[in-house]
Amino acid sequence: MLIDFVQHQCQQFAELAARIQAQPAAYIQFDSVSDFYKAEWLNDFPTGTTWAASGLDDGAAHFYAIIEYRNHYLSISCLQQVEICCGIRAE
Known part of the structure; x- marks a missing residue:
């Protein structure tokens, strides 16, 4: 059996994005942009995911x-x- 790792990682991204969209209060509580970059849930995205934030600071x-x-x-x-x-x- 072959596993398509790219497809698996895309699915992993989509599932986490859906959870964030369904329960934003559980994920989005920042007082500064640096708080965003320290969010533990960012590490739940697949390796190779990029992010950027602006505002708050x-x-x-x-x-x-x-x-x-x-x-x-x-x-x-x-x-x-x-x-x-x-x-x-x-x-």
Whole structure:
């Protein structure tokens, strides 16, 4: 039996993104951008996942983050309310 590790990792990313989208309060509690980078759940994404965040450190009440693995993405926007989008970009 052959295992497609890329497909498995994409599925791992999608499952974690869906959990974050379903329960954002359990994942998104940051006072600063550095808190985002210290979040333990980031390590649950597959190896090779990248992330970036902006906001908060300059005293702003807004926060934005993008997490990507290959063509999969999860974007988090915290303005008046939390908005989370996840999906697959066309290659």
